[in-house]
Amino acid sequence: MCDRFASWLSRARQEAEAVYILGDLFDYWYTGLEDRYPSVMKALGSPKVHIMPGNRDFLLRDSRLQGIDVVHPEELVLTMGDKKVLIAHGHTLTEADAGFRLLHRYGWPLLRLIDARLPVNAKDRCARVLVKSSAVVRPSSATIRENIAAERGVDLVVCGHLHRRVEKDGLIVLGAFFDTGMWLVWDGSGPHLISPAPSEPGRAPR
Numbered sequence: 001m002c003d004r005f006a007s008w009l010s011r012a013r014q015e016a017e018a019v020y021i022l023g024d025l026f027d028y029w030y031t032g033l034e035d036r037y038p039s040v041m042k043a044l045g046s047p048k049v050h051i052m053p054g055n056r057d058f059l060l061r062d063s064r065l066q067g068i069d070v071v072h073p074e075e076l077v078l079t080m081g082d083k084k085v086l087i088a089h090g091h092t093l094t095e096a097d098a099g100f101r102l103l104h105r106y107g108w109p110l111l112r113l114i115d116a117r118l119p120v121n122a123k124d125r126c127a128r129v130l131v132k133s134s135a136v137v138r139p140s141s142a143t144i145r146e147n148i149a150a151e152r153g154v155d156l157v158v159c160g161h162l163h164r165r166v167e168k169d170g171l172i173v174l175g176a177f178f179d180t181g182m183w184l185v186w187d188g189s190g191p192h193l194i195s196p197a198p199s200e201p202g203r204a205p206r
Contacts, residue, residue: 006043008196012183013048020071022160022174023054023089028127031063032120044068052076054089054161055100056131058108059115077154080186084154090144090161090173097142144171158184158191 013019026033034041044051045067052071053060060070075088091100111130115123142162149157149170158172165180166173172191174184181196 002037003039006039009040009043009049013043013046016048016185019046019049020087021049021051022087022158023052023091024056024160024176025051025054026057026060027131029053029057029059029063030115030120030123030127031059032123034063034065041065041068052087052089055091055104059112062112062115075152077152081190083156083190085186086149086152086154086157088157088159090159093144093148093157093159094142094161095145100142144173146171156191 009019043049044065047069050069050071051060052074061072063070074092075086078085078087091097091104094100114126118126144157144159144162144166145151146168147170149155156170156172158174160174160176162173163176163179164173165175165182172184174193175182177183182193184191185194
């Protein structure tokens with residue numbers, strides 16, 4: 001699966017001016033995990049590829065991965081033609097997500113501390129527990145307000161995080177790439193979703 005994703009990314013970066021990965025590329029990232037995914041790390045090592053950490057792989061922000069651009073702002077505004085577009089993983093945009101907001105404020109600093117001190121095998125066990133508990137922290141009722149673009153002063157917000165596809169005026173929420181194999185392309189005609197052909201890879205590493 002990792003090799004298939006790496007192959008897709010290698011082709012995508014040849015065709016695009018820039019590729020933005022909007023977080024949760026990994027089920028859970030910790031320092032040292034990079035040794036398990038050499039093909040993915042190689043594909044990510046391009047000046048065209050930019051990774052925005054999500055709530056599952058937020059520790060990427062603290063990693064020092066040579067040649068890999070990890071975007072530090074949790075929300076980034078790009079100019080696409082005559083449009084201002086905010087891209088984000090989406091965990092900073094949700095409603096009905098009180099459990100995650102507490103984790104974001106108090107849990108992440110603790111997890112950063114643990115990541116800096118535990119051996120890899122202990123971090124791996126910790127990661128498995130956190131992945132299993134993620135559905136509890138992020139309820140299915142979590143939503144993003146329809147007027148979020150106006151609130152952020154942009155024309156369009158593009159994000160993920162909800163793990164389900166939403167398309168409304170001023171808002172595009174991408175479904176999980178692992179499940180749908182779909183990605184967003186912005187060309188001369190504007191933004192549109194692309195579905196892979198049956199023979200194409202469509203899943204990111206989990």
